[in-house]
Amino acid sequence: MFKMIFKKLFVFRPLYLLVFLLSLYGLGASPISILPFFNLPLIFLLVRINSITNNLWLFVSLAIGTGFSYSEQGAPSDSYFANVWVLTIVGAAVALLTLLPMIITKYLIKFIKRNQFFNDKILNSDENNSYTTSQFYLFLFPVLWTITWSMFRRYIPLGSWGDWAYTINNSGYGGDPIMQITSIGGLSAVNIILALMAQITTDYFIYYHMKNKFEVQQLENNNNNSNENHLIDLISEEGEEETPFLQNNQNNQDNQNNNKINKMKIKAEQLSIQNWYLRFGLIILLLVIIIFGSHRLYYLEDSNLENIGKLTVGCVLPPPGSNIEKMMKLTDALATQHNSKIILWAESAVDLRDDDELELLMTRAKKLANKKKFYLGLTYTISEGGSARFKKKNMLTLIGPNNETVFDYQKTHPVPIAEYSTESGPGGNLRVENIEIFNKISKDSISINVSGAICLDMDFPELLTTASEADIVLQPAQTWSSIIGLQHLKMASTRAIENGKNDEID
Incomplete structure (x- = not known):
């Protein structure tokens, strides 16, 4: 088979x-x-x-x-x-x-x-x-x-x-100049360019084939006419009375065939010429887009970097048999050794059985964040009412250094089939909150807008447009492998381009 x-x-x-x-x-x-x-x-x-x-x-x-x-x-x-x-x-x-x-x-x-x-x-x-x-x-x-x-x-x-x-x-980080057009028209702008290129290119091959086909038909028709005229001459030599009728009938048929083929050939030539102008115009359009994208990249990479505030951030990957105790130790070490100001846990880092464990997690997280003065993105799953009979919620909670909860977010788009037991979030708009981060060394603070989405949520452009005012989007995920992780990075960086931002922490 x-x-x-x-x-x-x-x-x-x-x-x-x-x-x-x-x-x-x-x-x-x-x-x-x-x-x-x-x-x-x-x-x-x-x-x-x-x-x-x-x-x-x-x-x-x-x-x-x-x-x-x-x-x-x-x-x-x-x-x-x-x-x-x-x-x-x-x-x-x-x-x-x-x-x-x-x-x-x-x-x-x-x-x-x-x-x-x-x-x-x-x-x-x-x-x-x-x-x-x-x-x-x-x-x-x-x-x-x-x-x-x-x-x-x-x-x-x-x-x-x-x-x-x-x-x-x-490129993996949105560095391709053509992708910069998504800041104007989103992914649809790239798609319509790809489709227009496919249409014009296939038209060229089809019109070229049509033109050659009609030229061959015209040549064959002329050869057939020559043979048929020779046959009529032979009939004429033998004195057949219907020769004039045959001659006139054959001429009319030949003229009709020639006219039809000529019209088709002329039409194919016209379409081919028009296609040449379209191909030339498409090349000009691509050059304009590349120049626009290159200029935008140059402006972002060379002109703006000195004016962008810099933060030390970190991510914590859950070890085997992850629990609250293990995650808190890893988080404490990261905040202490690297002075990270924003720390994000990977998706579903801990599985909570009930509301008591949720309260314990929040208490310990707020205490640690207040002590080390950083923002902590907690990720966890919990069932409604703590019962295994209900679907789980996949959550992201951002804790601040002043014992505050900046926002709670529930995953809107669980992965089909793989997360069949996960409840979909309410969707709608992503929350964007302003936070102040104090730098002990420079004695100044940075004010930024922060939002969050979980894994597959980042792959829905319409959802992320609701967070267009965010400077940083926190995106915990489980599938950050060498290949699929690169695809996630590509999608996340494209969301940043679409919404006019150049900062994204995943």
Whole structure:
């Protein structure tokens, strides 16, 4: 079975092998950022020229490549992305959302061209308005593509996981100049550029093929005419009476064929010329975006760093068999040895059984934070009413140095399947609070706005826009491995760019 699928995909269809390889190395947590500029047009081209049944094989090759691109080799067996089923679901979801707007575009255009009312009343697609029609077709796929991924980010429990917009950023900290455009239009701005590039690129190959095809047809038609004229001459030499009729009939048919082929050839040439201008315009647009992004990065990295306050921060990873006592000892050591002003625990550092343990945790945390004068981000899980019969709450509580609770936050988006026993938070807006941090050495204080979100919450751009005024966003997570951790970092840094900030502590 596997050998048959392998032959079907990669031996008899080498372009599908190319899609697999481009997806394997161009998607996932650490992509080669240039590959999506080849992969997306290739996938769209295969959808446009192949039948609907062939899209199934395209789906399989894309899903397998995407799934492997997120795999964590050597990760513990209980890791999300070492699980075959998780990789299969992720790969299939990304492949489906990639192909869906492409297939819809293809068959929607076919429907529109066959619908006389739509052409006459809406597009006015006659000879004088062909420009309007071509522009409609040009932007149809980019719009559908951008809407599809926007809806996915907003309503699917995976958030922005799998979004193609992340694939052009392999720096891990949002340093790619093109990604800076997300400060203007979010991930949708990157998506519409990728889709527009795919549309223009595939148009070029299709128009080039059309033009060559019509030239060959015209040449073959001329050769056929020459042979048929020779046959008519032979008939004429034998004195057939119907020769004039044959001659006239053949001439009329030849003229009709030539006119039809010439019109198609001229149309293909016009589209090809128009596509050249579009390709040139797209290059100019990309250059403008790169210049804008490079200038923004230069301004942030060189001009602003001297004016940005610096803080010593720290994170505490829970040891095996973690409990309140162990976490407090590690936190105390970090605050004492490094004078950390903000310390954050990793996600779900301790599992609390009841409200009494919660009160104990808060008492000890406030006492330590007051003694060492720092802010402590506590992470814990607790069941409603302390009963195991209820789902757990995944919590983040920020404690201040003056025995105050700055904010409480409950995880809004638990990881699907993996956190089936975790209760979703109320969602809505993230809290943004202003805090003062005193520096004993410089004898001054820093005033910053701080907010918090837990793990997958950071992958929902719309949720993080509610914390756009925050200078620091605390994000405890459990999946900070070498590969998936990089993907989290990429997403978190993109949230900072989208909201106009350059500081983020994870």
